[in-house]
Amino acid sequence: RGDPTEGALLVAAAKAGLDKEELCRQYPRVDEIPFTAETKKMTTIHRAAGGELIAYSKGAPEVVLESCKSIHLGGVEKELDVADRRRVLGIAQQMAEAALRVLGVAYKRLPENTLEAADSDMVFLGLVGMIDPPREEAKDAVRLCEQAGIKSVMITGDHKLTAVAIAKELGLLKGGIALSGEEMDRISDEEFERIVERVEVYARVSPAHKLRVVEALAKKGHVVAMTGDGVNDAPALRKADIGVAMGITGTGVSKEAADMVLTDDNFASIVAAVEEGRGIFDNIKKYLMYLLSSNLGEVLLMAVAILFGPLIGLPYGAIPLIAIQILFVNLVTDGLPAIALSVDPPAPDIMQRKPRPRGQGVFTMPVVVLIMVGGVWSCLVNLGIFKWALDAGKTMIEAQCLCFLTLIMIQFFKAYNFRSERHSVFKLGFFRNKWLNLAVGSQILLMLVIIYVPVFQDVFHTYPLDSFDWLVSLLLSLSIFPVLELSKLILQRLKIS
Known part of the structure; x- marks a missing residue:
């Protein structure tokens, strides 16, 4: 604890056989002139055994030297002339060039026990060099x-x-x-x-x-x-x-x-704080991209079906999802997966990017484009499977169940895509965020219960899907990967940021 420079001086004194406690008893400190950035030196006044006051200064060599008129050489004091000053400053310069922190040291016996001008007209004692190696x-x-x-x-x-x-x-x-x-x-x-x-x-x-x-x-x-x-x-x-x-x-x-x-x-x-801050900012973007794109897809799906259903070949009054299905979708997709994205590991290049401009917020052009593309594609895919199911002779409940499954799966797949607005999901990998994998896995199990447990089927408009239904739904859901990957590639090629 304490100032490292003071600590280094104490160590040097101990190595020279000087005991700090004993010196403090023999020469108790009675006053001091503290160090300031302006004066660049510190002076302490001590009382010797005979009652005499002695001032000791340490600080920047050129400053301490400036306050001296004598120099202690060979056991005697002599006048500090220009040649002596040049020699001392030259030695200090050599020590500084060797990466040493250099202090000048001086003393003065105070006449008539007065504290006035304690740090002027002093006797120069020498230089102290210490190295403070970079960590x-x-x-x-x-x-x-x-x-x-x-x-x-x-x-x-x-x-x-x-x-x-x-x-x-x-x-x-x-x-x-x-x-x-x-x-x-x-x-x-x-x-x-x-x-x-x-x-x-x-x-x-x-x-x-x-x-x-x-x-x-x-x-x-x-x-x-x-x-x-x-x-x-x-x-x-x-x-x-x-x-x-x-x-x-x-x-x-x-x-x-x-x-x-x-x-x-x-x-x-x-530097570690900068990296942590960049990671947090990135995760805020991931979280918002995922939630906004998912909710945009749901809103567009319902709005287009209700407002333009007959124009695109849907039966009058047909809706892709009922209220409880929408609530369940929000429960399983807006909950744990979104939270898992907020603790996503930082991207490998997070400390190789240039700082973002001062006024740049979360919603940059790439973020907005990916939110829109993800939302619109989700709407198109789910409208497509809903219409296909009805055209294939399936009942309204079966068509709604397929749309329900596809919407959930496409949002889960989007969670992996939105782990970065610039890097491919295949570059980032699917297993670095264990919390996202656990979140998606647990919500899929919950969805399977809703689909296959009979007591929930009437309430949630679900039915036991066969392998063909799963194949169609998964293939359409997986289409979000190439769509978003292509969008990222285009944004990078156009250098839009």
């Missing part, structure tokens, strides 16, 4: 983001060279621009907006810079997610389309301002 899963997450059309940008308080080295290791920096906060301050908003889409690394930035990045990207029409953990990150988190706060290291203010909190502070969790 292995972070590299995979960055690669997955790239496949999904999501651009990942590094924004850090580390030195620019450190940030560049880590970004290259992660695969974030691929010929783009790396900017420091100081460089951002020197360019105008108009110039920054021109280059913001090419910037891949931001280093030594403050929360104000984060807000500026969010605003610039938003003006370009991008959907922006921003991470943050500090109090001052709240404006950027609030301004972003999706503010993401750190659950472990984040402050309460940042969590309140964010839309999402990472419980493990892991970038890979953001």
